[in-house]
Amino acid sequence: MIKLIASDLDGTLLQNGAQALSPRSVELIRKITEKGIVFVAASGRQYQCMRTLFGGIRDKISYVAENGSLAFHENQLIFEKTIDxxxxxxxxxxxxxxxxxxxxxxxxxxxxxxxxxxxxxxxxxxxxxxxxxxxxxxxxxxxxxxxxxxxxxxxxxxxxxxxxxxxxxxxxxxxxxxxxxxxxxxxxAPDTNKAVGLQHLLDKLQIRPEECIAFGDQYNDVEMLQYVGTGYAMSNAAPGISYYSDDVTDSVDDVLADILAEI
Structure with a gap:
């Protein structure tokens, strides 16, 4: 059973340089969270920037920001790692x-x-x-x-x-x-990546990695794709990213819709 879904943003949930979520993405994520599945935005972006991006659903999701150096759940700091x-x-x-x-x-x-x-x-x-x-x-x-x-x-x-x-x-x-x-x-930050930030969220939520799926397209997503039960590389991902994933998709939204259809 899927209990948590984590997605990179730029090049993954946000395609073709988009700087705003599509209405379909917002609605799918809202429905995912209403079904009791945790949605995690996992990005190299700033935490406050990510909250702005998610607008009206910002408080319904969790965050792994700055490539794993920060993790937040219910607007509470769960993990932080800095550079010497x-x-x-x-x-x-x-x-x-x-x-x-x-x-x-x-x-x-x-x-x-x-x-x-x-x-x-x-x-x-x-x-x-x-x-x-x-x-x-x-x-x-x-x-x-x-x-x-x-x-x-x-x-x-x-x-x-x-x-x-x-x-x-x-x-x-x-x-x-x-x-x-x-x-x-x-x-x-040394010994930090998106998987490390995600691990701290899972520990708090008492969710196992095999109960999670993740999406990514770049080399800063590799550890996260390998950490979860099912990792999806985007079809237009950087060379070699699909090697670290379990599946490939053109669209995060399409996979989310399939998950909702099966619940």
């Missing part, structure tokens, strides 16, 4: 060397960006609707850091993949570095 301050600032020093990437530093209650690129500021604050503070230099942040993410919206996957290899060579022994979508690279 010295490591975080070494990473930020390295990122300053490059001029092709914009950087977001995520803390529990807000994220920080620099205001050098108006288009990037607009994307973070108005498109993604993150709770954001704009500062002159990210290296001056004093709050514990959950995640560092860099973005290149112009040059795309080729530049991302090349720089990813460089960063993994430099920091890969100390921190997990993965792509998140076609334009982002995420530095995730």
């Amino acid at each position: 301050d010295r490591l975080a600032h070494r990473i930020l020093e390295e990122l300053k060397i490059q001029n092709k990437f914009d950087t977001v530093v995520s803390c529990r209650d807000t994220c920080y960006i620099e205001g050098n690129d108006p288009d990037f500021v607009y994307r973070i604050t108005d498109v993604m609707k993150n709770k954001t503070e704009i500062i002159d230099d990210l290296r001056t942040i004093q709050s514990p850091i959950l995640k560092i993410a860099i973005c290149n919206l112009i040059d795309g996957p080729h530049v991302i993949d090349k720089y990813l290899k460089h960063l993994q060579n430099q920091f890969g022994s100390e921190i997990k570095i993965v792509t998140s979508g076609n334009f982002w690279i995420d530095f995730i």
Whole structure:
């Protein structure tokens, strides 16, 4: 029996760059929760951003945010993991060397960006609707850091993949570095991923992994897809993601509809 469904957002529940849930998705998730199944939004996104995205059903679901560094149930913090301050600032020093990437530093209650690129500021604050503070230099942040993410919206996957290899060579022994979508690279707190955040929710809810299903499309979803009883890779997922899943689907909504039809 399925007791919990976890889904990645960008590229999975949200397709083709969408920044809003479809009415069908909202209705299906609402019906899923009314049947007593826990729905978990599991994303690299900020917690407050995710709550805004889910609108009227925000309090009916649980959250694994910042790629597993935060987990919330009923708006209560269940789990938090941060990056060592010295490591975080070494990473930020390295990122300053490059001029092709914009950087977001995520803390529990807000994220920080620099205001050098108006288009990037607009994307973070108005498109993604993150709770954001704009500062002159990210290296001056004093709050514990959950995640560092860099973005290149112009040059795309080729530049991302090349720089990813460089960063993994430099920091890969100390921190997990993965792509998140076609334009982002995420530095995730050590020993943390979406499966870790999800595990803390399952422990609280007394649900077993085999009673769960999950959906994902990127390398930051791999551990979660392997952790649950049934993992679904999206048909347009990053190369190799289907290897870590039990099934492939074109649509999260279609699978949710099938589950509801069988209850």
